[in-house]
Amino acid sequence: MNYREGEPIKDTKAPEGPIEDRWEKRKFSARLVNPANKRKINVIVVGTGLAGGSAAATLGELGYKVKSFCYQDSPRRAHSIAAQGGINAAKNYRGDGDSIYRLFYDTVKGGDFRARESNVYRLAQVSVNIIDQAVAQGVPFAREYGGLLDTRSFGGAQVSRTFYARGQTGQQLLLGAYSALERQIAAGTVEMHTRHEMLELIVSDGRARGVVVRDMVTGEVETHLADAVVLATGGYGNVFFLSTNAKGCNTTAIWRAHQKGAMFANPCYTQIHPTCIPVSGEYQSKLTLMSESLRNDGRVWVPLHKGDQRPAGEIPEDERDYYLERIYPAFGNLVPRDIASRAAKNVCDEGRGVGPGGLGVYLDFADAIARLGREAVEKKYGNLFEMYERITGEDPYTQPMRIYPAVHYTMGGLWVDYDLQSSIPGLFVIGEANFSDHGANRLGASALMQGLADGYFVLPTTIGDYLADAHRFDAIDDQQVAEAEIAVKNRIEKLLSVNGTRTADSFHRELGKLMWDYCGMERTEEGLRKALERIPELRAEFWRDVKVSGVNEELNQALERAGRVADFFDLAELMCLDALHRTESCGGHFRAESQDADGEALRDDEHFAYVAAWESTPDGPVLHKEDLQYEYVKMTQRSYK
Amino acid sequence: MAVSGAVLVFFLVAHMAGNLKIFAGAESFNGYAAWLREVGYPLLPHRGLLTLLEAGLVVAIAAHMYSAIVLARRAAHARPVKYAAKVRSRADGYATRTMRWGGVIIFFFVIYHLLDMTFGVANPEGHAATPFDRMVAGFEPARWYITVFYVISVVMVGLHLRHGLWSALQTLGLARRHPVLKAGATGLSALLTIGFLVVPLAITFGVVR
Amino acid sequence: MNLTLKVWRQSGPDDDGRLVRYEIEDVSPDMSFLEMLDVLNERLILAGDDPVAFDHDCREGICGMCSMMIDGVAHGPQKNTTTCQLHMRHYKDGDTIVIEPWRARPFPVVKDLVVDRSAFDRIIQAGGFISVPAGSAPDAHATPVPKLDADAAFDAATCIGCGACVAACPNGSASLFTAAKITHLGLLPQGQPERGSRARAMVEQMDEEGFGGCTNTGECTAVCPKGIPLDTIARMNADYLRASRKSG
């Protein structure tokens, strides 16, 4: 696939001046909409996760007329519900030296210098308000005996700034946003459409003016019009088929918007989480994350010798390779996610992996149990051990856990400016669906923070500035609406009429394997070229040979899946292209060609300190670069040795 | 439900206490029966309070049955389509099985019991005898089957109460704050069961004659 | 292992529905229950048949979407486990498994095993929230919450809204779900101002939706994948009675 380079872009919305004042300045300069007018302004919010749920609720509170959509049967089930670990905030309740500036610094550095300073600083500032908001809503964060909020340190941070609600932080935060949303639904400001999947964006007169959705129960294709559209549809990790994402997570909404003109930024940045339960067989449908906290006490190892089939317990100490402790003596088992993941892949590639298919490494608690006693280990990790046993049928108290890395989060997404507005006016993108704040790698417990910052605080302010002009917008072009609707119907028709011999899932599995092998933890020019050759073939096969049973006018899960898989092909291609063009290693993107003598990632700031924003045109993708400047944090290479 | 149930429980407590007077001898027991009829006189007419009590009982039983039926109908309405597989209880199903069927059995027992003890129709001594005689005759060793029937019924009542008492506390929102109440509920139903049982057993086995 | 499945098939709300028998071979003990159904569905699609529709999303026991009555037990035989976390190692070769949708009038069947649980959302709409518009919150440390209260609130707050409690309750009551939310918010200082009105509104909405009354049979808590305790219901009743007494 060839691409062309287009005009560089610049985010013009971020105010100049000292970084601490920029958000304050922007808030003040944003125009307001008078309350009487708000009632006449319609906003569509697609997605009810932390980002979409909080945004729809807040816009409703402000008095806009909101329509909210999700594909599940209730807004409470959005994928955000699954987040376990916690949410960062620069509250400095511990007095351990945390500050907004330090959170900002850690995030920019953790993102391997590929995020915007202004955005990240704002995120750190707003993080403080999120905790206040959540607590007031009744989110039952962990507390200490004094009644004050407890925090823990997370993801290699040196301060304790992660607020948590046992292992269910995402659930509790989402239920908070959900309850705020339900309150607005009851108040009549938000109209909820569950089991509705967005399949097309309506653009009229250059502005995003609505969406085409399919009622997943009746199959009816509906159009909904508005003055602005907000996409909060989450990440696209499911392009790999196997990931820690919920089964329904998809790229359809943002991909359709991309094809309608919204730029897609840094598609190749994906985060692989090192501690997931390995694949057990061909039928595997998803992967389950085990909290990273396990690495605090578990020791990672594999047999020293290739092909050692003995059970873990029979392998003597001197025939074990505690490879993380060996290679990274300073950080040991606690190296960052990308490093731990790649090291696991390397030992498995050497043929030293354990478990079915040799794709797994041991995470051993024998030492911890000997040192702390079984009871203490049980207290700390009991529920995780239980979960592991439920899934694998193995008892981690008596035999080591098996873990393997899995796709977990996508840092890339639709390009947005400081106002979270995409390159299509009136199309705003929030949460994991945009690319904004994490650069090339996201720190643990920062996704929840970003989703809620966007939804509760940033978007509701910035969208007002756009909507202040709403009364001047042109009338919506019926032609555009009709065309969008027809495009959706044709596509459905086409999927149903192929009547081939393979299921959508079987294609998805094949695509996922391809992506995992060539665009996964380690990427090479050769592999990416291979993938770029194979994906179009596979896509052609799909459109020739997919089998979708049933009709449109019913609840048809085969049809839903097929539609999502179709979009994943296109996205996969762009991801590989992005990965191919970025011949440096940074964060979640590791190019084998760009490493130092010790095998560590080598960034190339001279050539690649930019956001790669891709535009879709009839003649193929066009790359627009947005240069990244660092005024506050000095660019350095990461080192964990 | 809880309120009518509670009234019935109070009655049972009093009733059991009364029954136990049988151990104090015929005089005392007959006296008690008579006193029941005369209490409050002349303030209240002959049998005044008793009638009042009886009326209260009838109302409570009616209310209790009415709410049981309403609940059952609501339940049937809430689940118009039954499961095809046999629903397997996970909470040991005890309450579900005992409350509805147990309640109905108790109802039939009470009718027989009234015919037996109050109206004497089903009693060998007939209506004219003193309560004490009726009682002793009712449970004489030869009529062991009647005793067995009473025993079973009273155990039924005990089971009904074991869940019912706790359930009432739960329904009134009390069980939570006073865990002691919960244990007390079980204790009270056990006490009632035993208290009721000793009388017929004592007669059948000849302790009281 | 080889299994026989009897799955409830119903093309839509107006169809009567029936159990349909499927034989399924080579089931691996490491498969999850839903993966076993995926395999069945792949086969059905290729045969041009309608795959079995069932709700699911996270497949890790937290979204509350999966919902199956398995051999007469909501979420199947393993305690504190959602259907998606149930694995086939709990079955043996030759077993027959009956799979049905949740049954309750307020949960009408949409198709096959999929039911409409929007009644739960409406119960939350009635009052399952604390009214605090974004940006109006005081500092999080302004109101300390005793740890024990916070923990108890958390226990109740873990409800995933799956509806197994309704499915298992002999009365088709939604008391456990409703009580879980009332308890969660009612235990926190932030939830006090609306405590009475919340309990009343939510209980009334629950009745209005057509759920049955609770007779404290405890089936709900026994199948609840999150083990929401029964005394949440007592708490709901207490709050409800107090609120009703106050406002007559």
Ligand SMILES: Cc1cc2nc3c(=O)[nH]c(=O)nc-3n(C[C@H](O)[C@H](O)[C@H](O)COP(=O)(O)OP(=O)(O)OC[C@H]3O[C@@H](n4cnc5c(N)ncnc54)[C@H](O)[C@@H]3O)c2cc1C
């Ligand atoms: C297992 C796991 C654990 C995690 N743990 C943490 C953690 O501890 N801390 C942390 O900070 N982050 C964590 N993350 C990341 C974090 O959970 C997500 O990044 C975040 O929740 C995304 O929120 P969102 O609102 O952007 O999207 P989502 O929550 O994914 O919501 C997407 C919404 O969009 C809707 N939708 C999608 N497509 C369509 C469509 N086509 N039409 C209509 N609606 C659509 C869905 O219905 C849904 O409502 C974790 C992620 C995973 C997978």
Ligand code: HEM
């Ligand atoms: C006439 C026959 C009876 C029937 C059909 C009957 C039926 C029932 C049923 C179905 C319940 C369950 C409802 C619930 O738990 O809320 C119940 C509860 C109860 N019953 Fe009965 N019962 C009968 C007689 C009695 C008697 C004689 C007593 C006591 C002396 C009694 C005391 C109770 C109590 C205390 C409850 C619990 C109320 C509550 O949970 O709120 N019942 N009964």
Ligand code: HEM
């Ligand atoms: C096994 C033990 C019991 C014995 C020996 C017993 C005995 C008696 C006697 C002797 C009477 C007549 C009292 C009188 O007319 O003065 C009576 C009345 C009555 N008993 Fe019992 N009883 C027993 C258990 C029960 C139980 C378990 C119930 C209810 C569930 C019950 C309900 C009644 C009622 C409703 C009356 C009528 C009361 C009245 O007319 O005032 N009894 N009983």
Ligand code: SF4
């Ligand atoms: S109370 Fe339990 S069973 Fe009921 S909806 Fe909540 S989690 Fe499911």
Ligand code: F3S
């Ligand atoms: S099973 Fe039903 S009866 Fe009450 S205790 Fe649970 S709601």
Ligand code: FES
């Ligand atoms: S699929 Fe989410 S709880 Fe089962």
